Every structure is written in structure tokens, then in C-alpha cells.
Amino acid sequence: MRILLADDHDLLRDTLVLFLEGAGGFETATAASLDEALTLVDKQDRFDLILLDLNMPGMNGLKGLEKALAYKGGQRVALITGEATRAIADAALEAGAAGFVPKTLPAKSLVNAVRFMAMGEQYAPICFMTAETAAEPTNPLAQKLTPRELQVLEGLTECKANKEIARDLDLSEPTVKLHVKTLYRKIGAANRTQAAMIAREAGLF
Amino acid sequence: MRILLADDHDLLRDTLVLFLEGAGGFETATAASLDEALTLVDKQDRFDLILLDLNMPGMNGLKGLEKALAYKGGQRVALITGEATRAIADAALEAGAAGFVPKTLPAKSLVNAVRFMAMGEQYAPICFMTAETAAEPTNPLAQKLTPRELQVLEGLTECKANKEIARDLDLSEPTVKLHVKTLYRKIGAANRTQAAMIAREAGLF
DNA sequence: TGCGGTTATGTCCGTTCGGATAGGCTATTC
DNA sequence: GAATAGCCTATCCGAACGGACATAACCGCA
Numbered sequence: 077m078r079i080l081l082a083d084d085h086d087l088l089r090d091t092l093v094l095f096l097e098g099a100g101g102f103e104t105a106t107a108a109s110l111d112e113a114l115t116l117v118d119k120q121d122r123f124d125l126i127l128l129d130l131n132m133p134g135m136n137g138l139k140g141l142e143k144a145l146a147y148k149g150g151q152r153v154a155l156i157t158g159e160a161t162r163a164i165a166d167a168a169l170e171a172g173a174a175g176f177v178p179k180t181l182p183a184k185s186l187v188n189a190v191r192f193m194a195m196g197e198q199y200a201p202i203c204f205m206t207a208e209t210a211a212e213p214t215n216p217l218a219q220k221l222t223p224r225e226l227q228v229l230e231g232l233t234e235c236k237a238n239k240e241i242a243r244d245l246d247l248s249e250p251t252v253k254l255h256v257k258t259l260y261r262k263i264g265a266a267n268r269t270q271a272a273m274i275a276r277e278a279g280l281f
Numbered sequence: 282m283r284i285l286l287a288d289d290h291d292l293l294r295d296t297l298v299l300f301l302e303g304a305g306g307f308e309t310a311t312a313a314s315l316d317e318a319l320t321l322v323d324k325q326d327r328f329d330l331i332l333l334d335l336n337m338p339g340m341n342g343l344k345g346l347e348k349a350l351a352y353k354g355g356q357r358v359a360l361i362t363g364e365a366t367r368a369i370a371d372a373a374l375e376a377g378a379a380g381f382v383p384k385t386l387p388a389k390s391l392v393n394a395v396r397f398m399a400m401g402e403q404y405a406p407i408c409f410m411t412a413e414t415a416a417e418p419t420n421p422l423a424q425k426l427t428p429r430e431l432q433v434l435e436g437l438t439e440c441k442a443n444k445e446i447a448r449d450l451d452l453s454e455p456t457v458k459l460h461v462k463t464l465y466r467k468i469g470a471a472n473r474t475q476a477a478m479i480a481r482e483a484g485l486f
Numbered sequence: 487t488g489c490g491g492t493t494a495t496g497t498c499c500g501t502t503c504g505g506a507t508a509g510g511c512t513a514t515t516c
Numbered sequence: 517g518a519a520t521a522g523c524c525t526a527t528c529c530g531a532a533c534g535g536a537c538a539t540a541a542c543c544g545c546a
Contacts, residue, residue, distance in 0.1 A: 085363060090388030091296035094303070131363070158290060158336070158363055183295030222492060235475035237532070251494050257535065267502095268533080269474040270440035276481070277341055427522060442502070456524050462504065472532095473503080 077194050078121065081106045082113035083129035083156065088179075092186075099187045110134025114147055123151070124194040125174060130157035130164065138167055145172050154193050165200055175199030220262050228255040229263075233272045233280070282399050283326065286311045287318035288334035288361065293384070297391075304392045315339030319352055328356070329399040330379060335362035335369065342438075342481070343372055350377050359398050370405055380404035425467045433460040434468075438477045438485070 079102055083089050089106050096102040105120065107113035111134050113126065126144060134140055144153045155168045160178035168176050174193045177186060181201060189199045221229065224245075231241035231252075242252045256268070265271035284307055288294050294311050301307040310325065312318035316339050318331065331349060339345055349358045360373045365383035373381050379398045382391060386406060394404045426434065429450075436446035436457075447457045461473070470476035 085293075085384035086387040087297070087382075087384045087391055088293050091300040092292070094388075095296040095299060098299075177292075179290035179292045182291040183299075186292055224493065232474070233478075235470075235472055235478060237472070239532080247493095248495060250496055253534075254494080256533090260534085265440075267440060267442070269437070269477050272474050273341075273438075273440060273477065273481075276478070429523065444502085452523095453525055455526055458504075459524080462506095465504085471504095 077101055077125075077191070078103045078105070078123045079190060079194070080104075080113060080116060080123045080126040082108070082110065082127065082132060084108050084132045085129070092183075095183055096187065096190070102190075108133070110140045110144065114144065117148060117151065125190060126151055126153045127156045127177070127190070128153055130155055130159075138164075138171060141168060141173060142171055152193070152196070154190075154199070169198065169200060173198075177201075221259060225255050225259045225262070228252055229259055229271060229275050229280070232256070232259075232268050233275045235272070282306055282330075282396070283308045283328045284310070284395060284399070285318060285321060285328040285331040287313070287315065287332065287337060289313050289337045290334070297388075300388055301392065301395070307395075313338070315345045315349065319349065322352060322356065330395060331356055331358045332361045332382070332395070333358055335360055335364075342485075343369070343376060346373060346378060347376055357398070357401075359395075359404070374403065374405060378403075382406075426464060430460050430464045430467070433457055434464055434476060434480050434485070437461070437473050438480045440477070 079096065081089055081092060081096075081104055083092075083106075086108070089108070093104045093106060096104055105116055105123070107116055109132055110128070113128065117123065117126070128135065128141060128144055130137075130141075132140070141153060141155055144151055152174045154175035154177055155164070155173050156177040156179065157164065158179045160180060165176040175189060175198055177189055177199070178201060181189070185201075189201075193199045227245055228241055231244065236244070238249050238252045238256065241247075242249045245252070256271075260266070260271060263271060263274050265274055284301065286294055286297060286301075286309055288297075288311075291313070294313070298309045298311060301309055310321055310328070312321055314337055315333070318333065322328065322331070333340065333346060333349055335342075335346075337345070346358060346360055349356055357379045359380035359382055360369070360378050361382040361384065362369065363384045365385060370381040380394065380403055382394055382404070383406060386394070390406075394406075398404045432450055433446055436449065441449070443454050443457045443461065446452075447454045450457070461476075465471070465476060468476060468479050470479055
């Protein structure tokens with residue numbers, strides 16, 4: 077099974093190659109950039125699967141993925157990335173990627189996923205895909221807030237003034253201020269900047 | 282040689298552990314967050330070196346590094362990160378980190394670096410440290426700001442009020458306000474929340 | 487039927503913020 | 517010596533913020 081692993085992190089590339097080859101049944105090639113990867117595709121036999129890091133020289137966003145997918149009459153390409161966003165996963169699969177692999181995946185699962193994808197299937201971690209589909213109440217922070225307060229908090233993370241938030245949510249400014257105040261108490265913020273930071277830190281919005 | 286590896290990317294953790302243990306002479310423990318790592322420090326014997334991922338739950342910027350460094354009477358802690366910024370490296374070493382390891386480092390070099398750091402030395406990749414010394418002085422953002430403005434911006438990211446910043450920097454409040462204002466213009470922020478976000482986004486502090 | 491939680495609106499008040507403007511003070515550079 | 521850049525202080529003002537009440541409608545639940 078021929079795998080091309082393209083990631084600019086040598087550390088991951090080196091160790092992952094060893095791991096894959098140790099698992100058996102894999103023949104690997106590596107590249108540190110998109111261009112390098114495509115050059116290998118030119119020179120060598122067809123790969124069963126190409127793993128592309130989302131944050132790598134040459135890929136600007138999903139542009140690189142699409143370029144690789146269409147290269148030389150079509151390739152089987154999966155995305156591998158450190159920051160696992162639902163939006164990215166959806167967009168990648170939508171674009172025709174063979175799969176979406178977050179780096180938070182255990183190494184053993186990755187091997188299985190790679191085998192799976194190389195067979196022609198489409199892969200994405202289920203826990204990850206379902207987590208945000210139905211509901212995202214799992215966030216310890218979001219849990220404590222009412223829907224309205226969450227909306228207001230979202231406005232805060234966007235650096236908006238109370239007045240703006242009021243306009244966007246079709247509320248009066250005093251109401252927004254009330255939500256802001258109670259929201260501070262709930263999440264332990266002293267001001268809007270801190271509230272925004274806390275929300276960001278919690279992975280909200 | 283006892284190493285604690287803390288990274289929320291299971292993929293890297295799993296493969297790197299195998300690699301290190303394969304290299305010989307290493308005994309490894311792993312954690313997926315800062316809290317988890319510190320708990321291990323509580324429970325187990327002293328580690329010769331702790332490797333912390335910069336982007337991991339619990340680390341907000343370099344705060345987590347400092348927390349780990351000071352934990353339980355002091356630890357040997359090195360930073361490992363995907364986005365290698367000169368500013369981060371400098372700040373980490375300044376804070377007393379045992380080293381700075383970009384994930385773009387080859388796996389073999391990492392093993393040597395870890396050995397080196399566990400011996401009590403301070404490590405940073407030379408090519409990386411020299412490359413950006415002359416060329417890109419620091420962060421494109423930090424570049425535009427004067428030292429004072431940077432200090433004030435740091436205060437903003439810590440959600441401080443002007444008065445607090447003034448006290449901490451031993452300045453008068455009007456002066457802080459001036460720096461805040463000019464700083465806004467330079468980085469294109471409309472208010473302190475946005476300024477804090479931009480600074481965070483740029484990997485500052 | 488009453489209770490509590492959520493949402494909404496309002497007022498009052500003191501503080502803080504953001505902007506404008508203006509002056510003085512060091513260094514360094516030309 | 518003049519010019520420049522960076523730093524510090526100051527005052528004024530309008531707007532925004534943060535907190536404390538008070539009021540009231542709505543809904544689910546006991």
C-alpha cells in the first residue's frame with residue numbers, strides 16, 4: 077500500500093513513517109510541502125493515498141487540497157490537520173477528499189483510517205463529526221449560560237460594543253447590558269475583554 | 282532518562298513515544314493537557330525533562346509554560362510547537378525554559394535535543410535562531426510597536442484596565458491611554474478587546 | 487395556583503474608555 | 517545645532533461600560 081505523507085513537521089513525518097512501516101503493509105514516501113508532494117506524484121507510481129497537512133507551505137487553506145485532488149487525472153487525497161474544525165472537515169469532504177484526519181487521533185486509529193481510506197472509502201472520526209452535529213452542550217462553559225447570554229457572549233468575542241450587539245440581536249441596549257453583567261458573573265470575568273478571552277480559551281465560537 | 286511529553290495531538294504523542302523508546306535510554310510518560318501533565322508530576326518521580334506543546338488545553342500562551350516551570354519547586358520544561366516564531370522562542374527561553382523545539386525538527390535531531398536538555402543544557406535550533414535574527418527581527422506585528430507600546434499591549438491581553446497597567450508599569454494613566462490609542466492605530470484595532478485578540482492571534486504573549 | 491428561571495425593558499449613577507490636543511523631556515541622527 | 521523619534525504628563529469631553537435596582541411578561545413544573 078503506497079502512502080504519500082506530506083507535512084512540514086519533520087518530527088511527525090519521521091515518527092509517523094516509522095510507525096506506519098512498523099505496522100506493516102505500508103510503503104511510504106514523504107514531502108515537506110505541496111509542491112514537493114506533487115513532484116513525487118509526477119515521478120513515482122500512483123499512490124494509494126496522499127495525506128496532506130492543512131498547514132503546510134503551498135496549501136493556502138483548501139486550495140491546496142483541491143489542487144492535489146485534481147492533479148494528474150485525480151488522486152486520492154486525505155487531509156490531516158492539527159486544528160480540527162468541523163467546518164474544515166465538512167468542506168474537505170465536500171471537496172472530494174478521501175478523508176479528514178485530526179492529529180488528535182491515536183496513532184493506532186490512524187493506521188486503520190489510512191487502510192480504510194486507501195481501500196477507497198471516505199473517512200472522518202465519528203466522535204468528532206457527531207460531537208458538533210446535534211448539539212454542542214458539552215462545553216462546560218456554554219452549559220452554564222442561557223441561549224441569549226451565549227449570543228451576547230459571541231458578540232463580545234467579536235469585539236462588538238453593547239449597542240452593536242443590541243442591533244444585531246434586535247434587542248435594546250439595557251437588555252444586552254443585563255446579559256453581559258450576568259454573563260460576567262457566571263464565567264468569572266471582570267470585563268468584556270476577559271469574557272472574550274475566556275470564551276476563546278474554551279474553544280467557543 | 283525520564284521524559285514527560287504533553288501534547289494534545291495523540292498522533293504525535295503515540296509515534297514520538299515509540300520513537301524515543303526505540304532510540305533507547307528513555308522512559309516516557311504522556312499527557313494531553315497541562316493539567317494532566319502537572320497531575321503526573323504530582324504523582325510520579327521527578328522527570329528529567331517535560332516537553333510542553335504550546336497549543337494545548339490549559340496553556341494560554343506562555344502562561345502555561347511559566348506555571349509548569351514554577352510547579353513544585355521548579356521543573357525542567359521545554360516548549361514544543363508547530364508554529365515556530367522567533368518571538369515565542371525568545372520569550373520561552375527568557376522565561377527559563379529548558380529549550381524550544383519546533384515540530385519542523387527532524388526526529389533524530391529531537392532525540393539529541395531532548396538528551397541535551399535533560400542534561401541541564403538550554404537548547405534551541407541554531408538555524409532557526411540565526412535565520413530570523415537579521416531578516417525578520419520579531420513578529421511582524423511587534424515590529425511596528427515601540428517597547429512601551431508592547432508592554433501596554435501585553436497589559437491589554439491580560440484584560441487589565443488602563444489604571445492597572447499604569448500602576449504595573451509605574452506610569453500615569455494618561456500616558457497609558459496615549460500608548461493604547463497609538464497602538465490601536467498601528468495594529469488596526471477599534472477597542473481593547475480587539476487589540477487583545479489581535480495580539481493573541483499573532484502569537485504574542 | 488404559586489414558584490422559579492429566562493427574557494426583556496427601563497432608570498440612575500459612577501467609572502472607564504477613546505479621541506483630540508498640547509507641552510516637555512530625552513536620546514539619536516543628520 | 518536642528519530635526520527626529522520615542523517617551524511621559526496633562527486636560528477636556530463625549531461615549532461606552534459596569535453595577536444596582538425595579539418591573540413585567542412568559543413558560544415549565546410542582
